[in-house]
Amino acid sequence: MGRKLSVAFAGAGGIARAHLEAILKLGDLNVQVTGFADPDAERCQARLRELKAARPDTDAACFSDAVKMLRSVEADAVYIVVPPFAHGPVERYCIEHRIPFFVEKPIGLDMALVRELSQEIEQKSLLTCAGYMNRYRRGIQEARSTLQEDPAVLLHGGWIGASPARVPGSWWPQKHLSGGQVVEQSTHTFDLVRYLGGEAEEVYAIAAVGFNKDIPGYTIEDASAVAIRLRSGAVASVLSCCAANGGGGGVWLHVFAQNVSFLFHGWEHSLTVLRRGEDAVDVPGEPNIFEIEDRVFLNAVLTGNGTEIRSTYSDAARTLELTLAANAAIETGRPQALR
Incomplete structure (x- = not known):
């Protein structure tokens, strides 16, 4: 020792x-x-x-x-x-x-x-x-390595879950305290968009509100759809929802390059790799991440x-900047350019 x-x-x-x-x-x-x-x-x-x-x-x-x-x-x-x-x-x-x-x-x-x-x-x-x-997962690292040579064209992800618990005083459903689902939870997916697809250039977003009711202090969006233009020329979309009480949502990120597709699913980000002309390959996500x-x-x-x-503090600042830009696009109804 x-x-x-x-x-x-x-x-x-x-x-x-x-x-x-x-x-x-x-x-x-x-x-x-x-x-x-x-x-x-x-x-x-x-x-x-x-x-x-x-x-x-x-x-x-x-x-x-x-x-x-x-x-x-x-x-x-x-x-x-x-x-x-x-x-x-x-x-x-x-x-x-x-x-x-x-x-x-x-x-x-x-x-x-x-x-x-x-x-x-x-x-x-x-x-x-x-x-x-998630950056430490084997599947994420394998995808990142391959995408250096065959870059992503389209990334599509989501984080879909149920309504927040009705807990008085909880900070999570209060946007001024949590930043909302995009900033606090779906940030993991936005971070992987950056990590696998490169830096963002412009963000567009719309949101749904008014569906979750009778939750103390609730001021966040019920759902959002964010579209991102990356500096590489690729595009990405990230869906978020905290009102899907019937199930069927979950966490996913699909990354499509010209010759390979990486399909991540679940909190553990288990991966299915699809290559043109080859059998699918599965890479299980790590439970002890x-x-x-x-x-x-x-x-x-x-x-x-x-x-x-x-991911260092300075790198994480770029992910925060991206998610706050998504919030600004929701609030203003206008696309947001990133530095």
Whole structure:
């Protein structure tokens, strides 16, 4: 077992639990969790109980404020797993103190702030990793490699699910807190459009509203259709819906090049490859993708070598810019050009 790596969690919700479970399975890396910070004390205590069940000798502590936590505990790296509206203070502390950090998507809602932080990160050459875990999948990597020689012509994806639960105070259905489904959830598909098809040039979008009713604080779209013109000349479309209670939706991305088609389906992004004149080839998606992603990040912190990281903070900023442009196209009814 190598040297000890101290990790602190800013945020203690469901995605923090997913990363904690993954880290606890990486026994060969000698990761020591030193603290959890969340305004919800019960969430913090729940994560601490889970940690103690696996590591009874832990001396990790709970805090209500992430910056105060980082002033009190040892942290070689930080997991920033907070809601979209809460980004900024923890990232700034990590940048100022040169602490490598993993940040979950979306990395914020304020594009001006994200650009400012991205510039500071680049100036300090700070190691960062953003939570676009699908980039680590074998099928995604195989498709990306092939598409370098036979580029995508058309990409078509979607994220179709049921209506949000009627939970008073939930931030997810409140657009000013979550950014809406495009920014908070379908962002994974938008990110893969970029990763496999290249950067976007222009975005068009329309949305459906008024179907979901009686959900406290609900201000997001019920569904949207986004069309994207890529710099390569290819085009893409991404459908999103959070009102499909009868089922039959799911997650998918189909990528069509001239001589090959890549059909990804399901949360695990299992892949069927179709090549002209050949039998179909199936590549199963990885169920343990958080372990794979977290191993890459933690190894990068241990070695100081971030070359295996597939999405940095600055790269994730480009995905945020794309999804915010889709929101702007919905709100204005006009196409949005990207930088």
